[in-house]
Amino acid sequence: MKKIIPLLLIALLFLSCSDNGFNxxxxxxxxxxxxxxxxLNFPxxxxxxxxxxxxxxxxxxxxxxGIYVFNTGSGYNAFDAACPNQSLSSCSTLVLDGINVICPCDDEEYSLFTGQGKLQYPLKQYRVEVNGNILRVYN
Structure with a gap:
């Protein structure tokens, strides 16, 4: 019994690990x-x-x-600049329109605050790390 308790604690520790829901x-x-x-000091x-x-x-x-990097006011978002609901083609690069990006292939609009649009897939998001005036975007 004494051997089972530490094993259960270790298993519980591994099961509680999370990737913060990042998908x-x-x-x-x-x-x-x-x-x-x-x-951010560069023009x-x-x-x-x-x-x-x-x-x-x-x-x-x-x-x-490419990617779009966006200041939300409470942090930064980074998204892939490819249309998320289209195969890569000559029209599948998102175009900036204020706080949104638009896919020229289907005229679908996506928010740079949330990455959401009306179709099946949202914008493909990447991680952003802030260190002073330096932003690191990575996958």
């Missing part, structure tokens, strides 16, 4: 591993210091369509 699986968008940093990224502003970044390390 960015989407059948239309490949799952790239990347890490990119943005220094190209300084708009991110202000609420409801977004930047588009299309560096080669972030995948075929």
């Amino acid at each position: 960015n699986k989407n059948p239309y968008i490949p799952n790239y591993t990347f890490s990119v940093t943005f220094d 190209a990224y300084s708009n991110l210091k202000f609420v409801s502003n977004a930047i588009y970044y299309a560096g080669p390390e972030v995948g075929p369509r």
